[in-house]
Amino acid sequence: MADKSVRDSQRQKVYDAERLAFEGTAERDAPFRTPPDFRKVAECQEFVDKVLASPAWKYLCPLGPDSLAVTDGRGRRRGAAWVEGGEIAMPKCTRRRYYLLHELAHFATPSGVFASHGPEYVSAYLYLAGVFLSPEDHAKLVSAMASRRVKICDYMGSGVYDGTTVRHVTVAESVTVVDPLPASATSCLTCGQHLPGNRAKFCTDACRYTHHNRLRHERGEPERQKVCEACGTEFSSSRKDAKTCSARCRQRLRRGVTKRL
Ligand SMILES: [Zn+2]
Ligand SMILES: [Zn+2]
Ligand SMILES: [Zn+2]
Numbered sequence: 001m002a003d004k005s006v007r008d009s010q011r012q013k014v015y016d017a018e019r020l021a022f023e024g025t026a027e028r029d030a031p032f033r034t035p036p037d038f039r040k041v042a043e044c045q046e047f048v049d050k051v052l053a054s055p056a057w058k059y060l061c062p063l064g065p066d067s068l069a070v071t072d073g074r075g076r077r078r079g080a081a082w083v084e085g086g087e088i089a090m091p092k093c094t095r096r097r098y099y100l101l102h103e104l105a106h107f108a109t110p111s112g113v114f115a116s117h118g119p120e121y122v123s124a125y126l127y128l129a130g131v132f133l134s135p136e137d138h139a140k141l142v143s144a145m146a147s148r149r150v151k152i153c154d155y156m157g158s159g160v161y162d163g164t165t166v167r168h169v170t171v172a173e174s175v176t177v178v179d180p181l182p183a184s185a186t187s188c189l190t191c192g193q194h195l196p197g198n199r200a201k202f203c204t205d206a207c208r209y210t211h212h213n214r215l216r217h218e219r220g221e222p223e224r225q226k227v228c229e230a231c232g233t234e235f236s237s238s239r240k241d242a243k244t245c246s247a248r249c250r251q252r253l254r255r256g257v258t259k260r261l
Pocket of ligand 3: 228229230231232233244245246249
Protein backbone atom coordinates (compact mmCIF):
# COMPACT_ATOMS: atom_id res chain seq x y z
CA MET A 1 0.00 0.00 0.00
CA ALA A 2 1.67 3.14 -1.19
CA ASP A 3 -0.11 5.85 0.74
CA LYS A 4 -0.04 5.72 4.50
CA SER A 5 -1.39 9.20 5.10
CA VAL A 6 -4.50 7.93 6.88
CA ARG A 7 -3.69 6.10 10.07
CA ASP A 8 -4.45 2.41 9.69
CA SER A 9 -5.37 1.70 13.28
CA GLN A 10 -7.45 -1.45 12.98
CA ARG A 11 -5.39 -3.47 10.55
CA GLN A 12 -4.31 -6.04 13.13
CA LYS A 13 -7.89 -6.42 14.36
CA VAL A 14 -9.04 -7.22 10.83
CA TYR A 15 -6.28 -9.82 10.41
CA ASP A 16 -7.12 -11.31 13.81
CA ALA A 17 -10.81 -11.50 12.95
CA GLU A 18 -10.06 -13.37 9.72
CA ARG A 19 -7.87 -15.89 11.50
CA LEU A 20 -10.52 -16.35 14.13
CA ALA A 21 -13.27 -16.84 11.55
CA PHE A 22 -11.51 -19.21 9.20
CA GLU A 23 -8.61 -20.79 11.10
CA GLY A 24 -10.18 -21.01 14.52
CA THR A 25 -7.40 -18.99 16.16
CA ALA A 26 -6.60 -15.33 16.50
CA GLU A 27 -2.99 -16.10 17.30
CA ARG A 28 -0.86 -13.67 15.31
CA ASP A 29 1.08 -15.08 12.40
CA ALA A 30 -0.05 -18.61 13.20
CA PRO A 31 0.37 -20.83 10.15
CA PHE A 32 -2.84 -21.54 8.23
CA ARG A 33 -4.57 -24.66 9.50
CA THR A 34 -6.98 -25.15 6.65
CA PRO A 35 -6.05 -26.11 3.09
CA PRO A 36 -6.17 -23.30 0.54
CA ASP A 37 -9.24 -23.00 -1.72
CA PHE A 38 -7.04 -22.64 -4.79
CA ARG A 39 -3.76 -24.26 -5.76
CA LYS A 40 -2.82 -22.24 -8.81
CA VAL A 41 -2.55 -18.54 -9.54
CA ALA A 42 -4.80 -19.16 -12.55
CA GLU A 43 -7.59 -20.36 -10.25
CA CYS A 44 -7.22 -17.22 -8.11
CA GLN A 45 -7.33 -15.17 -11.29
CA GLU A 46 -10.52 -16.91 -12.36
CA PHE A 47 -12.16 -16.06 -9.03
CA VAL A 48 -11.01 -12.43 -9.24
CA ASP A 49 -12.30 -12.18 -12.83
CA LYS A 50 -15.66 -13.53 -11.70
CA VAL A 51 -15.88 -10.91 -8.94
CA LEU A 52 -14.84 -8.06 -11.24
CA ALA A 53 -17.41 -9.07 -13.87
CA SER A 54 -20.25 -9.26 -11.35
CA PRO A 55 -23.03 -6.71 -10.87
CA ALA A 56 -22.10 -6.68 -7.18
CA TRP A 57 -18.64 -5.32 -8.01
CA LYS A 58 -20.10 -2.76 -10.43
CA TYR A 59 -22.37 -1.61 -7.63
CA LEU A 60 -19.50 -1.30 -5.17
CA CYS A 61 -17.07 0.23 -7.61
CA PRO A 62 -19.02 1.62 -10.58
CA LEU A 63 -15.93 2.87 -12.38
CA GLY A 64 -13.79 -0.17 -12.00
CA PRO A 65 -11.15 -1.42 -11.95
CA ASP A 66 -12.52 -4.10 -14.22
CA SER A 67 -9.34 -6.09 -14.55
CA LEU A 68 -6.59 -6.96 -12.09
CA ALA A 69 -3.65 -9.31 -12.34
CA VAL A 70 -3.08 -11.99 -9.72
CA THR A 71 0.59 -12.81 -9.38
CA ASP A 72 2.51 -15.59 -7.69
CA GLY A 73 3.77 -13.73 -4.60
CA ARG A 74 6.73 -16.05 -4.33
CA GLY A 75 8.89 -15.29 -1.30
CA ARG A 76 6.14 -13.39 0.51
CA ARG A 77 4.48 -14.52 3.69
CA ARG A 78 1.37 -12.47 3.07
CA GLY A 79 -0.77 -11.51 0.16
CA ALA A 80 -0.63 -7.91 -0.99
CA ALA A 81 -2.57 -5.51 -3.16
CA TRP A 82 -1.01 -2.74 -5.23
CA VAL A 83 -3.89 -0.47 -6.00
CA GLU A 84 -1.91 1.72 -8.40
CA GLY A 85 -0.45 -1.19 -10.32
CA GLY A 86 -3.65 -3.24 -10.45
CA GLU A 87 -1.93 -6.28 -8.99
CA ILE A 88 -2.69 -8.77 -6.25
CA ALA A 89 0.17 -10.99 -5.08
CA MET A 90 -0.97 -14.30 -3.61
CA PRO A 91 1.69 -16.60 -2.13
CA LYS A 92 0.70 -20.29 -2.16
CA CYS A 93 -0.35 -20.52 1.49
CA THR A 94 -2.79 -17.59 1.18
CA ARG A 95 -4.89 -18.76 -1.79
CA ARG A 96 -8.34 -18.52 -0.26
CA ARG A 97 -11.56 -16.84 -1.34
CA TYR A 98 -11.78 -14.63 1.74
CA TYR A 99 -8.16 -13.60 1.32
CA LEU A 100 -8.77 -12.56 -2.29
CA LEU A 101 -11.88 -10.62 -1.23
CA HIS A 102 -9.78 -8.91 1.45
CA GLU A 103 -7.36 -7.75 -1.24
CA LEU A 104 -10.15 -6.81 -3.67
CA ALA A 105 -11.79 -4.62 -1.03
CA HIS A 106 -8.60 -2.53 -1.00
CA PHE A 107 -9.27 -1.58 -4.61
CA ALA A 108 -12.75 -0.39 -3.67
CA THR A 109 -11.50 1.83 -0.82
CA PRO A 110 -8.04 3.11 -1.78
CA SER A 111 -5.79 4.17 1.06
CA GLY A 112 -5.07 7.87 1.17
CA VAL A 113 -8.79 8.51 0.96
CA PHE A 114 -9.66 5.86 3.51
CA ALA A 115 -7.64 4.17 6.24
CA SER A 116 -6.36 0.97 4.62
CA HIS A 117 -8.40 -1.25 6.93
CA GLY A 118 -10.77 1.43 8.21
CA PRO A 119 -14.54 1.23 8.63
CA GLU A 120 -15.24 1.92 4.94
CA TYR A 121 -12.82 -0.80 3.94
CA VAL A 122 -14.43 -3.33 6.28
CA SER A 123 -17.84 -2.37 4.99
CA ALA A 124 -16.73 -3.06 1.41
CA TYR A 125 -15.04 -6.30 2.46
CA LEU A 126 -18.09 -7.64 4.28
CA TYR A 127 -20.26 -6.62 1.36
CA LEU A 128 -18.10 -8.72 -0.99
CA ALA A 129 -18.02 -11.57 1.53
CA GLY A 130 -21.83 -11.47 1.63
CA VAL A 131 -21.97 -12.05 -2.10
CA PHE A 132 -19.01 -14.34 -2.80
CA LEU A 133 -18.65 -16.49 0.33
CA SER A 134 -21.19 -18.99 1.61
CA PRO A 135 -23.75 -17.55 4.04
CA GLU A 136 -22.03 -19.57 6.81
CA ASP A 137 -18.60 -18.13 6.04
CA HIS A 138 -20.02 -14.63 5.75
CA ALA A 139 -21.69 -15.01 9.15
CA LYS A 140 -18.45 -16.33 10.69
CA LEU A 141 -16.52 -13.35 9.38
CA VAL A 142 -19.11 -10.85 10.57
CA SER A 143 -19.23 -12.29 14.06
CA ALA A 144 -15.43 -12.51 14.29
CA MET A 145 -15.20 -8.85 13.24
CA ALA A 146 -17.71 -7.98 15.93
CA SER A 147 -15.89 -10.00 18.59
CA ARG A 148 -12.60 -8.24 17.77
CA ARG A 149 -14.46 -4.91 17.93
CA VAL A 150 -13.64 -4.03 14.37
CA LYS A 151 -15.38 -0.82 13.35
CA ILE A 152 -17.54 -0.87 10.28
CA CYS A 153 -19.52 2.00 8.82
CA ASP A 154 -22.48 2.22 6.51
CA TYR A 155 -20.35 3.04 3.48
CA MET A 156 -21.99 0.19 1.58
CA GLY A 157 -25.26 0.52 3.41
CA SER A 158 -26.70 -2.76 4.51
CA GLY A 159 -27.82 -3.82 1.10
CA VAL A 160 -26.18 -6.52 -0.96
CA TYR A 161 -26.97 -6.45 -4.63
CA ASP A 162 -27.04 -9.90 -6.19
CA GLY A 163 -27.80 -8.87 -9.73
CA THR A 164 -31.56 -8.68 -9.43
CA THR A 165 -32.51 -7.57 -5.94
CA VAL A 166 -30.98 -5.86 -2.99
CA ARG A 167 -31.20 -7.98 0.11
CA HIS A 168 -30.59 -6.89 3.63
CA VAL A 169 -27.54 -8.31 5.34
CA THR A 170 -27.59 -8.54 9.08
CA VAL A 171 -24.40 -7.38 10.69
CA ALA A 172 -23.76 -8.19 14.35
CA GLU A 173 -25.15 -5.77 16.88
CA SER A 174 -21.92 -4.40 18.24
CA VAL A 175 -21.10 -2.76 14.95
CA THR A 176 -22.61 0.39 13.51
CA VAL A 177 -25.08 -0.29 10.77
CA VAL A 178 -27.68 1.74 8.96
CA ASP A 179 -31.37 0.93 8.85
CA PRO A 180 -32.40 -1.87 6.58
CA LEU A 181 -33.35 -0.79 3.15
CA PRO A 182 -37.08 -0.11 2.82
CA ALA A 183 -38.48 -2.43 0.16
CA SER A 184 -40.12 0.51 -1.56
CA ALA A 185 -37.03 2.74 -1.80
CA THR A 186 -37.09 4.21 -5.27
CA SER A 187 -35.58 7.63 -4.72
CA CYS A 188 -32.17 8.86 -3.64
CA LEU A 189 -31.93 9.60 0.08
CA THR A 190 -29.93 12.73 -0.63
CA CYS A 191 -31.45 14.37 -3.70
CA GLY A 192 -34.72 12.49 -4.12
CA GLN A 193 -34.07 11.58 -7.75
CA HIS A 194 -35.37 8.30 -9.08
CA LEU A 195 -32.85 5.53 -8.40
CA PRO A 196 -31.31 3.62 -11.27
CA GLY A 197 -32.00 -0.11 -10.99
CA ASN A 198 -28.60 -1.01 -9.57
CA ARG A 199 -28.65 1.57 -6.79
CA ALA A 200 -30.05 0.85 -3.36
CA LYS A 201 -30.09 4.23 -1.62
CA PHE A 202 -28.23 6.90 -3.49
CA CYS A 203 -28.35 7.80 -7.16
CA THR A 204 -24.63 8.48 -7.34
CA ASP A 205 -21.52 8.20 -5.23
CA ALA A 206 -21.60 11.97 -4.88
CA CYS A 207 -24.96 11.69 -3.13
CA ARG A 208 -23.65 8.88 -0.94
CA TYR A 209 -20.75 11.07 0.14
CA THR A 210 -23.03 14.04 0.78
CA HIS A 211 -25.15 11.85 3.02
CA HIS A 212 -22.16 10.58 5.00
CA ASN A 213 -20.73 14.07 5.28
CA ARG A 214 -24.06 15.17 6.73
CA LEU A 215 -23.97 12.35 9.25
CA ARG A 216 -20.47 13.38 10.28
CA HIS A 217 -21.64 16.93 10.55
CA GLU A 218 -24.49 15.83 12.81
CA ARG A 219 -22.01 13.98 14.98
CA GLY A 220 -20.22 17.29 15.43
CA GLU A 221 -17.12 16.61 13.41
CA PRO A 222 -15.83 19.78 11.79
CA GLU A 223 -16.46 20.28 8.08
CA ARG A 224 -13.75 21.62 5.88
CA GLN A 225 -14.22 23.41 2.57
CA LYS A 226 -12.15 21.71 -0.07
CA VAL A 227 -11.52 21.90 -3.78
CA CYS A 228 -11.63 18.58 -5.59
CA GLU A 229 -8.22 17.76 -7.06
CA ALA A 230 -9.81 15.92 -9.95
CA CYS A 231 -12.69 18.14 -11.13
CA GLY A 232 -12.07 21.43 -9.35
CA THR A 233 -15.50 21.72 -7.74
CA GLU A 234 -15.83 22.82 -4.14
CA PHE A 235 -16.95 20.28 -1.61
CA SER A 236 -16.94 19.91 2.12
CA SER A 237 -15.53 17.06 4.10
CA SER A 238 -14.76 16.31 7.70
CA ARG A 239 -11.71 14.41 6.55
CA LYS A 240 -8.56 16.46 6.83
CA ASP A 241 -7.04 14.51 3.97
CA ALA A 242 -9.97 14.45 1.55
CA LYS A 243 -8.76 15.17 -1.95
CA THR A 244 -11.75 14.51 -4.13
CA CYS A 245 -15.46 15.27 -4.11
CA SER A 246 -16.69 11.80 -5.01
CA ALA A 247 -15.75 8.20 -5.64
CA ARG A 248 -15.77 8.99 -9.35
CA CYS A 249 -13.17 11.71 -8.90
CA ARG A 250 -11.16 9.57 -6.50
CA GLN A 251 -10.87 6.97 -9.26
CA ARG A 252 -10.05 9.60 -11.87
CA LEU A 253 -7.33 11.02 -9.65
CA ARG A 254 -5.97 7.55 -9.10
CA ARG A 255 -5.72 7.08 -12.84
CA GLY A 256 -4.13 10.47 -13.28
CA VAL A 257 -7.12 11.93 -15.13
CA THR A 258 -7.33 15.43 -13.70
CA LYS A 259 -8.58 18.75 -14.93
CA ARG A 260 -6.11 21.58 -14.67
CA LEU A 261 -7.17 23.93 -11.89
ZN1 LIG B 1 -5.37 -5.57 3.86
ZN1 LIG C 1 -28.95 11.64 -5.46
ZN1 LIG D 1 -14.65 16.04 -8.15
